Amino acid sequence: MKIAIVGTGFVADYYMTTLPNHPSLTLSGVYDRDPERLKRFCAFYDVRAYADIDAILADPEIAIVVNLTTPESHYEISKRALEVGKHVYCEKPLAMRFEEAQELVELASRRRLILSTAPANALSDANRLVRKALAERSIGTPRLVYAQMEDGAVFRGKWKTWRSRSGARWPGLHEFEIGCTLEHAGYGLSWLVSLFGPATSLTAFSAVTFPDKGPGTEEIAMAPDFSVGCIQFRSGVIARLTCGLAAPRDRSFTILGDGGSITVRDLWDNRSAVHLERLAEGKQLKMRMADWLEGKVKRALPWKPTPGRRLSYKGFQAEGALPAFPSRIDFAAGIAAQARSVGSGIPAFFSGDVALHVTELALALNNAHDLPQPYVLRSSFTQPARLP
Numbered sequence: 001m002k003i004a005i006v007g008t009g010f011v012a013d014y015y016m017t018t019l020p021n022h023p024s025l026t027l028s029g030v031y032d033r034d035p036e037r038l039k040r041f042c043a044f045y046d047v048r049a050y051a052d053i054d055a056i057l058a059d060p061e062i063a064i065v066v067n068l069t070t071p072e073s074h075y076e077i078s079k080r081a082l083e084v085g086k087h088v089y090c091e092k093p094l095a096m097r098f099e100e101a102q103e104l105v106e107l108a109s110r111r112r113l114i115l116s117t118a119p120a121n122a123l124s125d126a127n128r129l130v131r132k133a134l135a136e137r138s139i140g141t142p143r144l145v146y147a148q149m150e151d152g153a154v155f156r157g158k159w160k161t162w163r164s165r166s167g168a169r170w171p172g173l174h175e176f177e178i179g180c181t182l183e184h185a186g187y188g189l190s191w192l193v194s195l196f197g198p199a200t201s202l203t204a205f206s207a208v209t210f211p212d213k214g215p216g217t218e219e220i221a222m223a224p225d226f227s228v229g230c231i232q233f234r235s236g237v238i239a240r241l242t243c244g245l246a247a248p249r250d251r252s253f254t255i256l257g258d259g260g261s262i263t264v265r266d267l268w269d270n271r272s273a274v275h276l277e278r279l280a281e282g283k284q285l286k287m288r289m290a291d292w293l294e295g296k297v298k299r300a301l302p303w304k305p306t307p308g309r310r311l312s313y314k315g316f317q318a319e320g321a322l323p324a325f326p327s328r329i330d331f332a333a334g335i336a337a338q339a340r341s342v343g344s345g346i347p348a349f350f351s352g353d354v355a356l357h358v359t360e361l362a363l364a365l366n367n368a369h370d371l372p373q374p375y376v377l378r379s380s381f382t383q384p385a386r387l388p
Contacts, residue, residue: 001025001339003089004056006077007068008032008041010171011091013164014323014331015068016045021320022336028062031055037168044166053077057084063342064089066335070171071178075100078115082107087114087342089335092186094359098378101359105352114341116348117355120334122190123387125316126264126272130255131195131387133262133311138276140259142196145239147188149267151180152249155213155225176213179223180245181206181366187267188241189358190350191253194387196237198357198380204229204368210246229365234380243365249326263306269328270319277308284308353381 001024005012008030019025029048032038042049050056056065057080065081067074067090075095078088082104094101094117108115121127134142155176162170175183193199206224213222225245232238253264259280265273277284283291286305294301322328334350341348350358357379364375 001063001342002028002061003064003066003335003339004028004050004059004062005030005066005068006032006053006056007070007073007091008034008037008166008168009068009070010164010168011331012041012068013166013168014327014329015066015335017165017321017323018330018332021330022332022339024339025332025336028059029056041166041168053080057081057086063087064335064338067091070174071096071182075104078104079107082111082113082115085111085113087116087338089116089118089338090355091118092359093117093182093362094355096182096363098360098363101356101363102379105356109352114338114348114351115355116334116338116341116351117186117358118331118334118350119186119190119329120331120337120350121187121267121270121329122194122350123330123333123337124270124272125313125319126267126270126274127191127194127387128316129274129311129313130262130264133274133276134195134255138260138278139255139257139262142237142255142257144256145192145196145237146252146254146256147192147239147241147267148250148252149180149184149188149241149243150247150250151184151245153246155210155217155245160216173217173220176217176222176225176245177220179366180225181227181243182223182362185227185241185243185362185365186358187251188243188253189361191267192231192233192239192241193354193358193361194349195255196233196235196239197383199231199233199361199377200380201232201374201376202229202361202364203374204365204371206366206368209244224366224369227365227368229361229368231361232374241365261307263308265306266326268326270322270330271313271316271328273306274311275306275308276311349387353379357381
C-alpha cells in the first residue's frame, strides 16, 4: 500500500526508522512547507519530494496520507485529504478542538475512509504482554491504575542543540506552546483505552508551573506544563494520569487489582520490563529484604526493587528496527495497522470513534482550567476489532 508523508520535521525520522519493519507499506514521497528541510530529508533518505500538498492529494496511487505536521495544521490537512478520498493517519492530536476532531471522524465515516491517530505505543509487545496477563486474570479484577508521563525538566536541557537523524531541530519553542499534555498524554491514554475501554468522566487540573523556560522563551504563550487527571472508565477502573515537563523522567504504568499488580517500567519502550506480583504468592525475597533493610536503618530506601517477577517475551517475534532510547516505539506500526484495516475492511483499533475518544481525553486534560469538573465525556466507542 502506497503512502505519502506531509511534514518532515523531528518526528518524521522516527517513522522513517521504523518503516522498514512493515514491507507492506511503500513510501511514494514526502512534502514539507520548508524547502530546505524537505531537501535535506529527501537527500538523507533518498525519497521523492512532492512539489506541494496538492500533488500528493492528486496522486491516484496514494492510499494513505500520513499527517506529521504541527498540531495546529492537523485539522486542515486531514480534512483536505479525506475530502479527496484519501485515508489519513494523523499525529496526535487529531485537532486542537473537539468539534473539529469530531467533524473529521464523521467526514471519514461518511466517505467510508479510515482516519487513525497516533501514538502507536499501545501496539507494542509490552502492551500485548499486559493484555495477556489481564486476560488470564493474573491479578483478578483491575481496580486502579497509575500512569505517569513525566518527561523530565527538558527546558533546562540543551534542547536547542537536539537534532533528528536527518538533521531536523527539536521544535522546543513550539512544544512549550502546545504543552506536554497534548504532546504526551496520548501515550498513556492509548494504553488505558486499549486495556479498559471507554471513559465516562474525567476530573482534571492543568497549569503553567514554570513560566520562565529560559532564554528565547520569554515572548511565547506557554501551554500547561503540568496536568493531572482522574479518569473513570465504564468498566469500573479508575486511573490517574499525570503529564509534566519538570519532574524526573517517569513513564511507568501500574495496574492494581484484587489479586496483585502489574508494573510496566516504560510506555515508550516496545519491550519494556513488565513485572507481575500475585498477592497469593506472598512477597518475593527481594521485597522482604528491602523491607527488612528499611526497618534496620530506620529510614526509607532511595530505591526499592519492582514488586513481582519479570514476565518473559519468549515466543514473541523478533523486534524490528526501533529509534534509540528514549523513544523505542514502532511509530510506523500504526500506519501498518491502518493499511491492514483498509485491505480487510475490519476497523483498526485506533481509528474512528477510538481516535476521537483519545483526542477528547487529551484536550480535556490540557484545557482543564477552562472546563467544568468533573468533565463528562461526549464521545465513546463500542469495542472495535481486537488488537493483535
